Amino acid sequence: MTEFQPIRRRRSASLSREQIVDAAISLLDSGGEIGLTFRTLAERLATGPGALYGHIANKRDLIVAACNAIISRKVNVEAHHATPQETVRAVALALYDAMDAHPWVGSALRWSAGELTMVRILECLGQQIVALGVPEQARWVAVSSLLNYILGVGGQNAGNAQAAQAHCVSRAALLGSVATTWLQLDPQAYPFTRSVATQMRVHDDRADFLVGLDFILVGMMRMG
Template sequence: MATRTRRPDRRQEPLSRERIVSAAVELLDTVGESGLTFRALAERLATGPGAIYWHVTGKAELLGAATEAVVTTAIAGDDADATPQEAIRALARGVFDAIDAHPWVGTHLAHAPGQSPMLRVFERVGRQVQALRVPEAAQFTAASALLSYILGVAGQNAANGRTVRPGTDRTEFLDAVAAQWAELDPDQYPFTRSVAGQLPEHDDRAEFLAGIDLILSGITARQ
């Protein structure tokens, strides 16, 4: 009788909070917040829901941890050799790119202003506002204006991306919108008509960073 050779057991990476959070980020990117269930996460991790509950207490904690993981990576740059303006631009660019890649992050940040991920961004912005030697009485306003712009524009950009059907050609889409703007009533929309030709050529990221520069110019001009 032939002897059966026993295959070695497949080694599996042990389940950890980091693995769970990483899988949650992937699931959120794929199916969105509504698809983030412990059953779906357990299937992705090839484990049972009970094992996940050992590391996280529920969906709210999991969403917070996933958001913090993305935000922490986005703002992980070293500001040591940068000017305050350069540091703020780099942080803004990192958050913009992170929300563009993970649209659900912007929504969760907006709904959890007192939690750690939002505070991390606010703290980093605030330190650079202080480095700009903004008067103490104006520091909160300056940091809040920057934070609101960063999260607001980044979130709107991500939302705009979700409203366009997959596979839509960006140039064709913007050309069509520009054509609609050009046909608006000239008495009611004189400005919108005048900039319609710039719409198809604009770059969302470049416009976002230009807005950061405008805010920084205003902050420094008031000193």
């Protein structure tokens, strides 16, 4: 007897760039950059890979487009009647949350510095640094430090969440295990680490991120 294979129906309507980017975001969220290929994307959209190349040139452009879409939807780089500190905090927190929800965004932002999305973020933060009175010769260092902190801490937090998920361990269990290990250290050699071990169990990553950001802002204001 001949075994009949199900026939996959191809999409009859033409695809839009937005549909392709949204499907790419879904694949990136579930499998990271490794999980995104033109073949898997074509299968998700029920089309052939050739139909995608009319909108997206290659995988790098696809990831950049997906990153741009996330940032444009979640991060408002326009300041509306806010102080420089409030604007920096709002943009930084929105970026942190975007990376938390979409862990691949942090790395995509780092290697797409020349793209308009990253330039808009740079411009927004740079204008706030000027408004804070940071001397001209220190502005590049100031904005670089700020961006490195936001992308570094946000990316690390997203990476930690991915690692916990990959090992099927909850955040609470992971932090509890670290705290237990720290408490077993030699008290003579590691007095500070032991002293903060209990805080490791209960700390709030998002709140800590904002505290660190405020440290940087206070330092910048003292430069004026």
